[in-house]
Amino acid sequence: MTAARAARAFRAAHAAACDGVWAAPGRVNLIGEYTDVNEGFVMPFALPHRTWVAARARTDGRLRLHSAAVPGGVVEVRPDDLVPGGVRGWAAYPAGVLWALREAGHDVPGADLHVESDVPAGAGLSSSAALEVATALALDGLGGAGLSRPALARLAQRAENAFAGVPCGLMDQTASACCRDGHVLHLDTRHLSQRQVPFDPAAHGLRLLVVDTRVRHEVGAGAYAQRRAGCETAARALGVRALRDVAYAQLPGALQELATDPGTAGLRGLVRHVVTENHRVGEVAALLEAGEARATGALLTAGHASLRDDFGVSCPELDLVVAAATGAGALGARMTGAGFGGSAVVLAEAAAEETVRAAVAGAFAAAGHRAPRVVGVTPAQGAGRVA
Template identity: 70%
Template structure:
């Protein structure tokens, strides 16, 4: 991560911050919509970060400013923060750091006010966890400002609570864990039930490979009901099968499980989650033996499942997968919650440029806005980057 200078903070508040903290966005290599089903995921952190410059206040006032949002400084009192209460424009960016402060206090941590200035290079609405990066950077800042000494996984859990209970988005814990706990050069194999995790080496250069992110530019809002509807469907499917979560349905008994579900809406949701967990485990096994190129078909199969069973893709994401495959990519899939956002594409390094061009050309022919294509480099998780 690049150390922030705190200049933006000084321009807004007229003084130096106590420090600058940064947390990355993430791209999920495989394991989509499994985290809120107690399943397996494998994200990696991006070099794109959200940077929070902060200074402690002892008067209970929380002041929030973003370099990327209009509206100036939002001023709140920490004692007045309540779940789903009004924080400026409901659902606006300020709800995320405010929610983190609320979650810390609700968990019994004695934190008060602060001045925060936010700058981010994580694309918003692109399925790359810009909100989780903001939450995690804020949590790390408050942990240091108030001497809490909380470990990264605990901070990630509190950030998830902030997004679930304060902002009102029923996400799983993957995004926050990835932003807080990833390490450079690795993907994070995470069991979202007990939060056990392992850093899986992902050195793409050794195999002459590149992982591309294609931001379609199609914006999504996970709080609009579609995400919550699918989560509720997964919970209903688990209840119908008499299991705690869909993670508990064995892959080898999937056929029998599906026969027990009469609701045609629930059946494909269950099939996706069970097969996606299997794909995560398959990808881990391949990476462990150095067969990185072989995960390409696993990615593509995951996209087909998200498109056909979970129904969270869109024409632009489907076109990325189709066009990149036709141009010689090893595999591709949408990443993130869906309904827009980004896709990941695994390609040989020698073919990466032509694959990116093929995707751009396909978008032009279809009349879509040109996508943004960049390389995903497995990067480090959150931390303090400077003291001033």
């Protein structure tokens, strides 16, 4: 898929040439899950897979949206529709970005857009963030606002939270907008400070695999909101702004404090996961900076166990990926994304890649599951204009 193809498809959909093409990638979170909604630390990297948005400015303030993946032709969004809840379906994401830009006081025009993507939807790889960031870049480019990538990421998150109604953290949009080729992004989601940490698996004789289970359990959306609310309740009970403020050394005391109140005792697993996961992020960053990429594998697997047992957001298919991969010699594996389906990330020796792939495929076949989709990935460049 190329920018030229997106430009040709734009002409076919809108009967005119586009002004430019912008692209933004999906992401994999190497470590740091559910820490962003607790003002903590995350370490995502951008995927080679991306969403392309070909765009042309309009003078009437409207959005006219076309997607290669959605039948039904062009969707038109009038200025009066640009209110939270005013647009439904996939169009709410680009429409929400235009709303967020204008609400923030930026004079951006309406636009004709055509969207193409090879980021797998529903796989926990942030296809929605890729669409939002690519749209934000396109609208910013058409309007000449000149916003920074972090600023565009924050506006894209606001679009998803307030317009599309999805209570996501800031990690996905920031990763899509700001990641660099050959690096993972160490992001402090409270202070928004960023550190690019070099990570070139091939240089260490390693291979990163993303395993899309191709399942999505319906419990996901409600359970995400429930756990986020539980973390906020626990933080209030502990007298801190967010669980990020509970230091690793303070964890035993915090768990004991919660245990004394029947109303918060059930939240201990959420707290234990967030605090230990923030600690794991720091450990992985230190290992990568020391050139000890292999040693991160055990931390990935520990993170999965925490997400499964303490935070309760895994599922049988994700657990099977981790068990089969590590059983076949992978250095580590964990679910990535919100959970209840979607994808896992696996770190393996390059020489063991085929063995790990075969083990995962065999385990799924033996369990009667649909074959998973396994893709080798490398940390890629973030969003930008491509034509």
